[in-house]
Amino acid sequence: xxxxxxxxxxxxxxxxxxxxxxxxxxxxxxxxxxxxxxxxxxxxxxxxxxxxxxxxxxxxxxxxxxxxxxxxxxxxxxxxxxxxxxxxxxxxxxxxxxxxxxxxxxxxxxxxxxxxxxxxxxxxxxxxxxxxxxxxxxxxxxxxxxxxxxxxxxxxxxxxxxxxxxxxxxxxxxxxxxxxxxxxxxxxxxxxxxxxxxxxxxxxxxxxxxxxxxxxxxxxxxxxxxxxxxxxxxxxxxxxx
Amino acid sequence: xxxxxxxxxxxxxxxxxxxxxxxxxxxxxxxxxxxxxxxxxxxxxxxxxxxxxxxxxxxxxxxxxxxxxxxxxxxxxxxxxxxxxxxxxxxxxxxxxxxxxxxxxxxxxxxxxxxxxxxxxxxxxxxxxxxxxxxxxxxxxxxxxxxxxxxxxxxxxxxxxxxxxxxxxxxxxxxxxxxxxxxxxxxxxxxxxxxxxxxxxxxxxxxxxxxxxxxxxxxxxxxxxxxxxxxxxxxxxxxxxxxxxxxxxxxxxxxxxxxxxxx
Numbered sequence: 001x002x003x004x005x006x007x008x009x010x011x012x013x014x015x016x017x018x019x020x021x022x023x024x025x026x027x028x029x030x031x032x033x034x035x036x037x038x039x040x041x042x043x044x045x046x047x048x049x050x051x052x053x054x055x056x057x058x059x060x061x062x063x064x065x066x067x068x069x070x071x072x073x074x075x076x077x078x079x080x081x082x083x084x085x086x087x088x089x090x091x092x093x094x095x096x097x098x099x100x101x102x103x104x105x106x107x108x109x110x111x112x113x114x115x116x117x118x119x120x121x122x123x124x125x126x127x128x129x130x131x132x133x134x135x136x137x138x139x140x141x142x143x144x145x146x147x148x149x150x151x152x153x154x155x156x157x158x159x160x161x162x163x164x165x166x167x168x169x170x171x172x173x174x175x176x177x178x179x180x181x182x183x184x185x186x187x188x189x190x191x192x193x194x195x196x197x198x199x200x201x202x203x204x205x206x207x208x209x210x211x212x213x214x215x216x217x218x219x220x221x222x223x224x225x226x227x228x229x230x231x232x233x234x235x236x237x238x239x240x241x
Numbered sequence: 242x243x244x245x246x247x248x249x250x251x252x253x254x255x256x257x258x259x260x261x262x263x264x265x266x267x268x269x270x271x272x273x274x275x276x277x278x279x280x281x282x283x284x285x286x287x288x289x290x291x292x293x294x295x296x297x298x299x300x301x302x303x304x305x306x307x308x309x310x311x312x313x314x315x316x317x318x319x320x321x322x323x324x325x326x327x328x329x330x331x332x333x334x335x336x337x338x339x340x341x342x343x344x345x346x347x348x349x350x351x352x353x354x355x356x357x358x359x360x361x362x363x364x365x366x367x368x369x370x371x372x373x374x375x376x377x378x379x380x381x382x383x384x385x386x387x388x389x390x391x392x393x394x395x396x397x398x399x400x401x402x403x404x405x406x407x408x409x410x411x412x413x414x415x416x417x418x419x420x421x422x423x424x425x426x427x428x429x430x431x432x433x434x435x436x437x438x439x440x441x442x443x444x445x446x447x448x449x450x451x452x453x454x455x456x457x458x459x460x461x462x463x464x465x466x467x468x469x470x471x472x473x474x475x476x477x478x479x480x481x482x483x484x485x486x487x488x489x490x491x492x493x494x495x496x497x498x499x500x501x502x503x504x
Binding site: 086 | 243
């Protein structure tokens, strides 16, 4: 079942066409990676899905409902990015309580306890969020992003600037959590190993368009390269000369 | 609209305030300093001029009320800026909380912040200068309500600017109240202003509020027309501010500037 469907999505800023009528969909229990060089339109696409940017044209359909001004879908969607932080002066537990309340979680206490256990947050629960290491902060941010058991999770470089151990912890957690909750994930990342490991399908974006798509294996085979990084470099540098 | 979502944002700011003693001291410090300063100025007038015998209470009451306005507006701006500074704005905008719920949550929290600062200062004025705002009687409630609505109106306008133009609009947030203070006729009657400026002053609720404060304290009579005009003007300005805020938000979403505000 398709959780998210994007049809002819376009965004024009003045005379600059940032996203050029793209199409894709994500089914439940599927992770789709959005790859591309900086400025290719990934962030704009994610921001349109999240309702932060109004599309110029096209439709975003979530769970068979076309998004208009109705924000009810936001209750079943969430987002995590190392570039968006939780209030630093609040303790971890306070942040989780605030967001549990904001997402109207019916049994907030039990949900927070579950997240604390699954993401190993107990040792840092009463620390101020601003005093945490980037790895710890990332785990808290991830806890916030799944506090509402989202059906669609948007992740923008979820393991950026993390050490290999913490990065692996986050990836393993995401893999397990997705299976358990039949979640659809849209992942934007520059880490090709991460994309290879987590994604079921890849969309390669360049200058606002999806220039290629497929599974990791399909893309590697199609372009005659050894790994995804080489495919990325080939597509990113195509027509540059 | 959901009360729970409104309370969640209020809770976030309550946690912030209660966790920081310097923050609480800061809230109380400035209103107290303001009142003590104006209290001594008023006392000086009282002691040195028979003409100014009645002015001690007037100046100090005006100072307290102006501070109430100032705190309401600044508190509102501060709450929004706090979300920008902590880079939490995107988390709010992608949550189910609606814009009207954010506005209500900030409005209620701003009142709480304002009261934390003002109540101690008002209480200090009673033993120190023998002046109590309660002398204004029950119209005080309407005057405070008017000032609060105007403070929130200014806060909303500044927030609209922050949403549309980003953190660079922050300086306007701090200066907003000083722009209109001279024509607010806080410490002097409207007639003091040049003729051409008087209609502009009268188009603001502040002139009516402070005119009424002086009227009650000097002649002991309540002119409900002043209170009525102030409230009516407030409703108009509040409506315009809400429209401006929604327009700014809509424009920011079209121009994509919301992402830059939040990061």
